[in-house]
Amino acid sequence: MYNFSFEKVKSVEEAVTAIQKAEDGKFVAGGQTMLPTMKHRLAGPSNIIDLSGVESLTEIKAHNECVTIGAMVTHRSVASSPEVLRDIPALAKLAGNIGDPAVRNRGTIGGSIANNDPAADYPAAIIGLGATVNTNKREISGDDFFTGMFETALEEDELITSISFPVANVAAYMKFENPASRYAIVGVFLVKLSDNVRVGVTGATACVHRGRRLEDALNKNFSPAAIDPVELSVEEMNSDIHASAEYRAHLVKVMTKRAVEACN
Amino acid sequence: MVNVSMSVNGKSVTGEVEERTLLVQFLRENLRLTGTHIGCDTSQCGACVVHVDGVSVKSCTMLAVQANSTEVTTIEGLAANGDLHPMQQAFKDNHGLQCGFCTPGMVMSAIDIVNRNGNDLDETTVRKELEGNICRCTGYHNIVKSIQAGAKSMGG
Amino acid sequence: MVDNGIGASVLRKEDNRFLTGKGNYTDDVNVLGQTHAYFIRSPHAHATIDRIDVSAASASEGVIAVFTGDDLEKDGIGPLICGVNVTSDDGEPHRAPLHPALAQGKVNYVGDHIAVVIAETLAQAKDAAEKVEIDYGVLPAIADTATAADNGQQQIHDVAPGNTCYNWPFGDKSAVEEAFETAHKISTLELVNNRMVTNPMEPRAALGDYNSGTEEITLHVTTQNPHVHRLVLSAFNQLAPEHKLRVVGPDVGGGFGVKIFVYAEELVVGWACRKVNRPVKWTSDRTEAFMSDAHGRDHVAFAEMAMDERGKFLAMRVNTTANLGAYLSTFSTMVPSYLYAFLLAGQYSTPLIYSEVKAVFTNTAPVDAARGAGRPEATYLLERLVDVCAEDIGLDPAEIRRRNFIPVDAFPYQTPVVQCYDSGDYPAALEKALSLADYDGFSERAKEAKSRGKRRGIGLSSYVEACGIAPSAAVGQLGAGVGLWESAQVRFNPTGNVQVFTGTHSHGQGHETTFAQLITEQLGVPLENIEVIHGDTAKTQFGMGTYGSRSLAVGGVAIAKACEKLIAKGKKIAAHALEAAEGDIEFEEGNFSVAGTDKSMNIAEVAFNAYVPHSYPEGLEPGFDENAFFDPLNFSFPAGTHVCEIEVDPETGEVEIVKYSAVDDFGKLINPMIVEGQVHGGIVHGVGQALLEGCQYDADGQLITASYMDYAMPRADNVPSFDVDYAPTNPPDNPLGVKGCGEAGAIGAPPAVINAITNALGIKHIDMPATPENVWRAAQSMG
Structure with missing residues (x-):
């Protein structure tokens, strides 16, 4: 790891001031991805601004058909939150399957989505649920937040403060895990709303995306069988030693079907 | 350099470290608590698991400075007055260790599993909860048995 | 029947230290004045090294020395060796390319060792390593097993045409062909046996410590066979004479074969500690392990x-x-x-x-x-x-x-x-x-x-x-450069407890318990009075180590043979002490007794007697401590x-x-x-x-x-x-x-x-x- 200056801030304002002053500053939330990256010297920020002291970022609030989760809420806290379990049980389940218990004790929702790993779980939920990402500057629609592999709409001095998820009782997340890393080879977050279906797909492509063709098919016929004829673009799928593009495309459909079954 | 201070196994400790010092390095190199091990660089293997403020953490994926003002428990802090912690005893009784390298992390994770899931653990739960701890020696069979037995005896 | 002898599922003696964080693995060992080594490895699978400039790295903060293959060659250290010959079908020995511990002009795989930086801290060594300038001439590479020997493939070593180490036929070809011609049915199968990375959970590590006063190098190393390490490093790598090299394999966190071998890092660390006259430690991270473990x-x-x-x-x-x-x-x-x-x-x-x-x-x-x-x-x-x-x-x-x-x-x-x-x-x-x-x-x-x-x-x-x-005879005939016997020493202390020195090495197998059970069974000494010691050439007389599931089948027999010698010796001592004829002494469950009488003494008493030989007759040697070697049949x-x-x-x-x-x-x-x-x-x-x-x-x-x-x-x-x-x-x-x-x-x-x-x-x-x-x-x- 390259050395850096370390600052633990107590408020969002302090955090933003600190990053503006830094030459090449980075916020660290749980650090569960950032620290391994830095250990391999793949990143070398000049300043680390630790957000763990910002208490306002650790709340979970249920209000107006919505659950708002602070950016610094750990995966473990989301998984065990009474509000999340009641209003969006699929999201609690997703959080309870990220990484492993020790990682879930440190890793946070804000850190995960700010990193936007193409194989991360939370982005599928943001997209699937149509969540809103709240920052110190604005509200960003989930659909607009993830802009590419490890890229987001965040500006350099912009800090995620919370994510607001619409309540969704009929929803399911199905993940096919990479046998080595346990990240998602494919993850499908499916939400059945009163008038339509939303599908967030992670792992399959360079960046999380909405499964529009899957949604179209399910909007017509909400059943596993409806998925069979859907044709997904194999060319857009990721391909690596763990799964070819063709297999990933197949898995997207299988995971979607299983999510439909779980919702029925 | 930065000053850190925390409680480790019930004792206050302080040190001056580089900012980039990981908690596991602080424990092993500064405090010479070498029971906590390093088995990988990607937060996968779990040999470095300790408890920070009562919950399991991979100490290779936390900066020492981030542990400032916390209470850290390592494998060295479990046995009280020479008596093994019930989970340590269960690992011994059930041959839940061979080379011993993954063992400290396994035991720390096991206690965390019990803290979260209670004293009556089925095999599937234990296996799932061990996702973040890799062992090459035991084939897990006896680790699972150990944790189930340890969970029971932790319940008294 | 003795308690805790053969057949008893005794809880392991070694567990308490592992369960309480008191294990002592190589990376847990720290010595005063210790420095840290970091190896610069090839990022290319196949390349010439056209230039190395270490000047900026040498001047980097905390750096003590930067060494390359030239430095090793100047000191006549290495190369690494292969200890078993396989004769190829042309009657020649297998082709063995030069294997320098630090590259000399060419690298042949990703992770191949090029240079080592020694610094006050590991972080400083890594910082400095980035300042070593290397110009590579990248060559085409071949990684595929099936096609490596095909015509037209990139050649890796001049000494191995067709990238072939050996062709080794075995069996009666024509008789087999004949049988195939007349067979009712022939089944065929083509398969791949996939390449594995062994992955013991403890990564490899080495700590070299040179004492300029005694001119002895102590090398702590993750090894399954400390004496083999010492032999190879001395006899073939010129690190130090055998009597001036102590190899310690303390607690080892799993081996599975991968810690049998003598690696470049171990040789370099052993050599560099003398060169810089400071202890030098190297610990592999997991990525290095994937690259450079066999x-x-x-x-x-x-x-x-x-x-x-x-x-x-x-x-x-x-x-x-x-x-x-x-x-x-x-x-x-x-x-x-x-x-x-x-x-x-x-x-x-x-x-x-x-x-x-x-x-x-x-x-x-x-x-x-x-x-x-x-x-x-x-x-x-x-x-x-x-x-x-x-x-x-x-x-x-x-x-x-x-x-x-x-x-x-x-x-x-x-x-x-x-x-x-x-x-x-x-x-x-x-x-x-x-x-x-x-x-x-x-x-x-x-x-x-x-x-x-x-x-x-x-x-x-x-x-x-x-x-x-x-069997040494079998492996010798096949071309092995070593014998594969095992050795043991069973030593009674005057107070009756026992130290067993074995040349095998336990890295998870529980020898400290199993071998103690052998002693308990054979000599009747309670398990808690027995300590099994292994993993240090300064403590254990000799040994070939642990691999090939040999520890009990070979090393255990060596222990049993040492026990037999102790019983024979004990009979002499008991005969003297009990004033009986040696032929009348019987030994059972830890007691020497005179046949047909109630006169007896237990083995602890015999041991004490052996060290307090106040009235020993000529020819009765004091001491209760026996060695044995065993070469399997x-x-x-x-x-x-x-x-x-x-x-x-x-x-x-x-x-x-x-x-x-x-x-x-x-x-x-x-x-x-x-x-x-x-x-x-x-x-x-x-x-x-x-x-x-x-x-x-x-x-x-x-x-x-x-x-x-x-x-x-x-x-x-x-x-x-x-x-x-x-x-x-x-x-x-x-x-x-x-x-x-x-x-x-x-x-x-x-x-x-x-x-x-x-x-x-x-x-x-x-x-x-x-x-x-x-x-x-x-x-x-x-x-």
Whole structure:
């Protein structure tokens, strides 16, 4: 790891001031991805601004058909939150399957989505649920937040403060895990709303995306069988030693079907 | 350099470290608590698991400075007055260790599993909860048995 | 009967220190003034080094020295060696390229060592390493086993034309050909034995400490065989004379073969500590381990079996290409030859076997022994081929095995491939395993699984291995540069407690307990009064270390022999003390007594007497401390049948092991609890190879699986609990009646798992690792 200056801030304002002053500053939330990256010297920020002291970022609030989760809420806290379990049980389940218990004790929702790993779980939920990402500057629609592999709409001095998820009782997340890393080879977050279906797909492509063709098919016929004829673009799928593009495309459909079954 | 201070196994400790010092390095190199091990660089293997403020953490994926003002428990802090912690005893009784390298992390994770899931653990739960701890020696069979037995005896 | 002797599942003596964080692994050892080494490794698979400039790095903060291959060469250190010759088919020795510990002008795999930076802290060493300037002339690379020796391939070493280390034929080729010509049926199989990275959880490490006053180097190192390290580093690498080199292998966090070998880092650290006159420590991180630990397996093979109408095996022919990597590691050459081809008979009475092995160089990490070493490759090939034979001839896999087993009354059985099995009862293990697995109830379970959309399969593997390595005469004849005896010293202290010094090394196997049980059984000393000491050339007289499941079968016998000497000596002392004739002294359960009288003294009293020889007559030597060496008469031949039952999810290709039953013959068990643990671990190692693990290089020789993010290690949720039982026979060639058990699971499991998958899907073959995608594709092809 390259050395850096370390600052633990107590408020969002302090955090933003600190990053503006830094030459090449980075916020660290749980650090569960950032620290391994830095250990391999793949990143070398000049300043680390630790957000763990910002208490306002650790709340979970249920209000107006919505659950708002602070950016610094750990995966473990989301998984065990009474509000999340009641209003969006699929999201609690997703959080309870990220990484492993020790990682879930440190890793946070804000850190995960700010990193936007193409194989991360939370982005599928943001997209699937149509969540809103709240920052110190604005509200960003989930659909607009993830802009590419490890890229987001965040500006350099912009800090995620919370994510607001619409309540969704009929929803399911199905993940096919990479046998080595346990990240998602494919993850499908499916939400059945009163008038339509939303599908967030992670792992399959360079960046999380909405499964529009899957949604179209399910909007017509909400059943596993409806998925069979859907044709997904194999060319857009990721391909690596763990799964070819063709297999990933197949898995997207299988995971979607299983999510439909779980919702029925 | 930065000053850190925390409680480790019930004792206050302080040190001056580089900012980039990981908690596991602080424990092993500064405090010479070498029971906590390093088995990988990607937060996968779990040999470095300790408890920070009562919950399991991979100490290779936390900066020492981030542990400032916390209470850290390592494998060295479990046995009280020479008596093994019930989970340590269960690992011994059930041959839940061979080379011993993954063992400290396994035991720390096991206690965390019990803290979260209670004293009556089925095999599937234990296996799932061990996702973040890799062992090459035991084939897990006896680790699972150990944790189930340890969970029971932790319940008294 | 003594308590805690042979056959008792005694809890392990070593556990308290491991469970309380008091283990003492190499990286836990710290010495005053210690510096840290960081190795600069090649990012290219194959390149010339046109220029190295270390000046900026040398001036970097905290740096003590930067060394390159030139510095080693100037001091006459190295090169690394391979200790076993295999004669190629042209009558010449195998081709052995120069293997410098730090590159001299050329690098041959990703991770190859180029230079070392020694600094006050590891972070400073890494910072400085980035300032070393190296100009490479990148060359085309070859990583693929099957095509490495093809015409027109990039040549790696001038001394090895065609990238070939050796061509090694074995067996009666023409007799086999004749048998094939007249056979009723010939079954064939082409397969890959996937490359593994051994991955003990403790990464390798070394700490060199030079004392300029005594001119002695102490090298703490992650080793399975401290004396072998000392011998090789002294005799062949010129590190220091043997009597000025102390090698300490303290607690070692798993070995599985990968810590047998003498590595570049160990030699460099040992040399550099004298050079800079400061202790130097190096600890591998996991990515370095993936790059630079010796890998295992990596064969491509074509096998054929000739059968008669009843499915009786008439002859077998095997053609194998084995990848040895970029250089020859310490024992690499013997793995795909002697440890492989000599096991091709398996449990069967196949009368004729012919094997050709081509060992090739590639631009990949060196390949050497890994848990089982050669025997898993042979067993996988044979046990897969037997299932193909069963299908081709229309027999149940269990039945074809029964028909071909070496009969129980045929032991000792001379196979056509050198090995002479001393004992075995293969049908007994098979039948017991089938019963444990409820083989007969399988079709019902398969039907039930089908109703849930799953494909259920069952697979057998009846393995035999040769371990307890090894008779020195046998390995000497084959070209080994060392003898493979073992040594022990059993020392009574005057107060009656015992220190046992063994030349084997425990890195998870529980020797401190098992060996103590041997002493308890033989000498009647309570277990708590016995301490087993290993892993330090300054403490233990000699030893060849631990690998090839040899510790008990060879090292245990050495201990037993030292105990026999103590009993003989004790009789002399007791005779003197009890004023009786030596011939009248009897020894039983720790007591020396005069036959037919109530006069006796226990062994602790004898020990005390031996150190307080106030009235010893001439000729009675004081002291109660004996040494013994043991050279085995034969290999040890553990065997067994493993049955694996799996379910495939045809939609995703996921394989779940739903039941796994193992019945093994390990002869007499000293500590059943420990043996069972070895079986469990071995099985999961084998399951890992079958389902998850596969080391991959791309076409340019870049290592793709360089961390646990990409190399899938078996985790707790990948496997079930196991049903383990035994069908022991008594091996006449082993004085203790024991066989090795450490590798058996890793040998038996892979074919059992794959046979279950091919059974579930009704396909001829699927290569390992049977990843979800590969299984899914296979499931597609069956429609």
